[in-house]
Amino acid sequence: MRLAPFQLHRPTELHAALALRAQFGDDSAYYAGGTELLLALKARVLRYEHLIDLKRIVGFDRLARDGNDLVIGPLVTHLRLATDPLIRESLPAYARLSDNVGNIRVRASGTLAGNLCFSEPHADPPALLCLLGASVTVHGPNGERSVPMAEFILGPFTTARADDEILTAIRIPLPTAGEQFCYRSFGHLEYPAVGVAAAYQSQAGAPRYRVWIGCIGDNPIHAEPVEAALAGVPPQALSDVLPQAAEAMAAELPATDDIYGSADYKRHLAAVFIGRAVLESAGMPGGR
Amino acid sequence: MSAAERPDRVDFLDKVTGRAAFISDLDVPGMVHGKVLRSTMPHARITGIDIDAALSMPGVIGIVTGSDLGGIDPIWGVSLKDRPLIAIDRVRYVGEPVAVVVAETEALAEEALDAVMVDYDPLPYVTEAAEALAPNAPLIHDGVQPLKDFYFKGEAKPVAGTNIFQTYAYETGDVDAAFASADRVFEDSFDFPMVYHYAMEPHCGIASFGDDGLTVWSCGQAPTAVQKVLSRIFDLPIARVRVITPLIGGGFGGKASVKIDPLVATVAWKIGRPVRICFSASESMLTARRLSATVNLKTAVSADGMLQAKSVEVLMNGGAYADTGPAVAIKAAIRAIGPYKIPNLRLRSTAVYTNTVPGAAFRSIGGPQGVWATESQMDIIADALGIDPVELRYRNMLKRGEHVRPDLTPIDVDMAEAMGLASQAMSRLDAQEPHRRIVHGTALGIADPANSPVAGVLLRLKIDGSIAVISSSIEVGQGIREVLCRVAAEQLGQPVAAVSALTPDTAIAPFDWGTGASRSSLMMALAIEDAAADIKAQIGDIAASTLGLDPARIELVAGGFTADDKRYSFADLLHPYFGIDSGELIGIGRISPRSRGGALAKAPLFWETAAGRCGITLDEDTGEIAVKRYVSVADIGRAINRTGAEGQDEGAAIMGLGHALFEELIYADGQPVNGTMIDYHVPTIDDVPAQFETVLIENGGGPGPGGMRGMGEGAILPIAPAIANALATGFGIRVKQLPLTPERVWRALQDKKDR
Numbered sequence A: 001m002r003l004a005p006f007q008l009h010r011p012t013e014l015h016a017a018l019a020l021r022a023q024f025g026d027d028s029a030y031y032a033g034g035t036e037l038l039l040a041l042k043a044r045v046l047r048y049e050h051l052i053d054l055k056r057i058v059g060f061d062r063l064a065r066d067g068n069d070l071v072i073g074p075l076v077t078h079l080r081l082a083t084d085p086l087i088r089e090s091l092p093a094y095a096r097l098s099d100n101v102g103n104i105r106v107r108a109s110g111t112l113a114g115n116l117c118f119s120e121p122h123a124d125p126p127a128l129l130c131l132l133g134a135s136v137t138v139h140g141p142n143g144e145r146s147v148p149m150a151e152f153i154l155g156p157f158t159t160a161r162a163d164d165e166i167l168t169a170i171r172i173p174l175p176t177a178g179e180q181f182c183y184r185s186f187g188h189l190e191y192p193a194v195g196v197a198a199a200y201q202s203q204a205g206a207p208r209y210r211v212w213i214g215c216i217g218d219n220p221i222h223a224e225p226v227e228a229a230l231a232g233v234p235p236q237a238l239s240d241v242l243p244q245a246a247e248a249m250a251a252e253l254p255a256t257d258d259i260y261g262s263a264d265y266k267r268h269l270a271a272v273f274i275g276r277a278v279l280e281s282a283g284m285p286g287g288r
Numbered sequence B: 001m002s003a004a005e006r007p008d009r010v011d012f013l014d015k016v017t018g019r020a021a022f023i024s025d026l027d028v029p030g031m032v033h034g035k036v037l038r039s040t041m042p043h044a045r046i047t048g049i050d051i052d053a054a055l056s057m058p059g060v061i062g063i064v065t066g067s068d069l070g071g072i073d074p075i076w077g078v079s080l081k082d083r084p085l086i087a088i089d090r091v092r093y094v095g096e097p098v099a100v101v102v103a104e105t106e107a108l109a110e111e112a113l114d115a116v117m118v119d120y121d122p123l124p125y126v127t128e129a130a131e132a133l134a135p136n137a138p139l140i141h142d143g144v145q146p147l148k149d150f151y152f153k154g155e156a157k158p159v160a161g162t163n164i165f166q167t168y169a170y171e172t173g174d175v176d177a178a179f180a181s182a183d184r185v186f187e188d189s190f191d192f193p194m195v196y197h198y199a200m201e202p203h204c205g206i207a208s209f210g211d212d213g214l215t216v217w218s219c220g221q222a223p224t225a226v227q228k229v230l231s232r233i234f235d236l237p238i239a240r241v242r243v244i245t246p247l248i249g250g251g252f253g254g255k256a257s258v259k260i261d262p263l264v265a266t267v268a269w270k271i272g273r274p275v276r277i278c279f280s281a282s283e284s285m286l287t288a289r290r291l292s293a294t295v296n297l298k299t300a301v302s303a304d305g306m307l308q309a310k311s312v313e314v315l316m317n318g319g320a321y322a323d324t325g326p327a328v329a330i331k332a333a334i335r336a337i338g339p340y341k342i343p344n345l346r347l348r349s350t351a352v353y354t355n356t357v358p359g360a361a362f363r364s365i366g367g368p369q370g371v372w373a374t375e376s377q378m379d380i381i382a383d384a385l386g387i388d389p390v391e392l393r394y395r396n397m398l399k400r401g402e403h404v405r406p407d408l409t410p411i412d413v414d415m416a417e418a419m420g421l422a423s424q425a426m427s428r429l430d431a432q433e434p435h436r437r438i439v440h441g442t443a444l445g446i447a448d449p450a451n452s453p454v455a456g457v458l459l460r461l462k463i464d465g466s467i468a469v470i471s472s473s474i475e476v477g478q479g480i481r482e483v484l485c486r487v488a489a490e491q492l493g494q495p496v497a498a499v500s501a502l503t504p505d506t507a508i509a510p511f512d513w514g515t516g517a518s519r520s521s522l523m524m525a526l527a528i529e530d531a532a533a534d535i536k537a538q539i540g541d542i543a544a545s546t547l548g549l550d551p552a553r554i555e556l557v558a559g560g561f562t563a564d565d566k567r568y569s570f571a572d573l574l575h576p577y578f579g580i581d582s583g584e585l586i587g588i589g590r591i592s593p594r595s596r597g598g599a600l601a602k603a604p605l606f607w608e609t610a611a612g613r614c615g616i617t618l619d620e621d622t623g624e625i626a627v628k629r630y631v632s633v634a635d636i637g638r639a640i641n642r643t644g645a646e647g648q649d650e651g652a653a654i655m656g657l658g659h660a661l662f663e664e665l666i667y668a669d670g671q672p673v674n675g676t677m678i679d680y681h682v683p684t685i686d687d688v689p690a691q692f693e694t695v696l697i698e699n700g701g702g703p704g705p706g707g708m709r710g711m712g713e714g715a716i717l718p719i720a721p722a723i724a725n726a727l728a729t730g731f732g733i734r735v736k737q738l739p740l741t742p743e744r745v746w747r748a749l750q751d752k753k754d755r
Ligand SMILES: Cc1cc2nc3c(=O)[nH]c(=O)nc-3n(C[C@H](O)[C@H](O)[C@H](O)COP(=O)(O)OP(=O)(O)OC[C@H]3O[C@@H](n4cnc5c(N)ncnc54)[C@H](O)[C@@H]3O)c2cc1C
Pocket: A029, A030, A031, A032, A033, A034, A035, A036, A037, A038, A039, A054, A074, A100, A101, A102, A103, A106, A109, A110, A111, A112, A113, A114, A115, A116, A117, A118, A122, A123, A124, A125, A165, A166, A167, A168, A190, A191, A192, B678
């Protein structure tokens, strides 16, 4: 179907957008790339009288380094994140994640902010952003607040953002030297069935690994048992510990049967990709 | 444009520049727009439709429902008369049209859809063929009427009081005796899912009633079938139903026979204005799909691998309305035979109604279903007997001139050559990257196209030497207009740039059965041959009477002809003949079962064949298959347009790749659950094997000019079993159900480990 008629508003600054939202209330929604919003409106699962387009707001397309943080404005698309030299150099794993999102049309118009606000449980970014310790900044009528990424996604299609708040920035602390990241996802449909983010840090004599699992649960899952099992294990010795740790973790995952696959298969995939992502982050072969 | 500047195909420039007009681009004066409200119920009685609120919405002109059909014949079909123009008191599948809202614009029509309130009283439903056969299954139709020789030759055989709409049986030799005495008997069951055609352009149509009758701009692949069905529905003389077919954005059988024109025309009839209805891709997914099938094979083999008997038992899920399903069911059984010498043969096929999207023709009807089973089982047999699968095929291969079935024309190609070329081409590809571990699989496919030798063409040679080809063959992306131009140019000895192929229009184009079954290039080439002969005869007569030339010494050359070393333009001939410097000659070519001394009536007229060999890798942890290399071989006799023919072959193979790896329309609780192009994955360029080779054999021997055959459907046949065979060879797993999704393959690997 096509979109039901609506009124389009194109504010050029944040407070004008917030004011429009205050004026029209639940009859209105923010609109960025539209890749999710317009599909939902066409399918008529959502309906708004007013769309508040964020694309003309000055400064919303910022992508810059701010002290020790990367700051990603709400209009930054997956395509920009995949190709911008700043991301490619400082966070190559994130650039690669972005390069794998959907298809070129989705990457060229879809924003990271929109992806997070929509909170589709099979989205790629949240697991890696949680692992990176990212936070999001939201602006509402009462001002600005910051929410750690791990607390932002509350479940399928629900976030800590109040409906009238605008996500104005995603902040990612720049990794310390010597920390390496990897994100791996797999699925046979448009969205992944499972995604795993892993980090490896070679602290003298005490290698440290971090792992987050996306897409399988309602929100990204911190694989603390895997991290504990791997703590201190040198990369060369991972093969002795990693498979068991990955499988034990996977067995506990809250997978359910759906079109992405049966629960047991998805748990198995999680174990496979925990293994591959960890190995790849540690620069070991076998992470294909 | 000079010949050198001319692109490979007449329609290329318009298409790449976006100038080409498809139906949705057309605007008929006074035209209004319809949008279809579809059933949300798999099977239900309609207890009420409230249209009042919708009627009062802005721009709404009218709403058509099943209660508006007084005065016309509301039930139609092409094999069985079983289908209401729009749901009448009952719906039989999710997606069935229940009401059409007509408004000044498409947007306003769509806006009003939500306001139409339908009350349903649910009925028990079935979505699986096996459920539909159960003794207590709900009956989906109360009785249906077969239409004999209506579209396909012959007649469906439904079983009264059941959901069965087609039964087919064939037997030759003594099958039971062969099974009883065989060294080995193999019994296997294979499943092929419902898959969707996915033509890039969804179904679309415009209909308009006027003083001169009914005119439709149709996306149908068989304009004359559309014309006939419409004439019956509205009780109009056939000559007063005009079907115009502009460029169509893909069909693959999803627009074959008759699909949406009856609905569009009914709405135009009721509203009294020209009406345009264009579906979305999701709506087209609810309009037609391939029949899913379970194919049970029982094959008797000697210890040295010689096939002795085969029993093929096909059960097809035909959806809510039979459409062309009865023909598909027959072909599925025949196409499961394979290019092998099998002295004792039993074929059985049953097609049933279910509460799902109607099954319909799809590129090589029944072929992929039958070949998937047979070619998988050939490798199962080879493995059990310890014979190389390619060797097993050689041992049993029919030679050119031998019979697939005693009552069908013998096979007219050398399949051993095709299989050998596939192996050779693959070896070449392997040599380019020798270190990579690749597993190979081979499969063959043969199909007996339903070519219906009823066709016609008009050639109009203008005084300036330009030529118009008028036919009913529709340009659906396959390149038929280029073929028409090239054949006409060749037959009349003119440059191809002088020829144009006109938009099919039943008001002027001769009758033709339709565009499908790999027949148009062949049938039209034969008709053009006759039409060109007609023109040449006229030129001879006129040259003799007007210029005093000897017809036997006339030879056509670019722009005219020569006779006794003297060159004449067509104007030199026609100007004195007509007395004015204007005019044309019209050549008529007509093909019937009696043409060419009856030679075109034999069935099949030619065999459409394919050999496929794949090279795959498998991620054993995830079950994901990567098809790295693929070779597709076909003997097409002679290529009229080589790049076009290669494109058809590649397209068919990649379409088959989608069936092999991804595609399946899934039902849960009577509802299609992945009926959008986001949830239903068709292959994209990223899925195409990195190394892909098409080998077209031009050995002649076909029934058309220069020994050509039809083509375009063969390469879809072998790719799925070739991949499954590679899986079995390389990884010891035999998957008998498509698609070969990662999870399904992974599960087979698990089962193997657990064994
Ligand atoms: C075919 C397809 C394939 C895809 N594949 C993948 C995939 O593989 N992996 C993956 O991770 N994702 C995938 N996606 C999702 C894609 O990443 C998102 O669609 C996109 O990033 C959303 O951004 P947008 O700007 O288009 O959001 P919009 O559609 O404009 O908005 C989405 C929602 O967020 C709200 N919103 C947007 N911006 C803001 C803001 N700044 N503040 C507050 N609210 C806001 C809107 O009101 C709306 O509710 C896919 C999508 C499609 C259509």
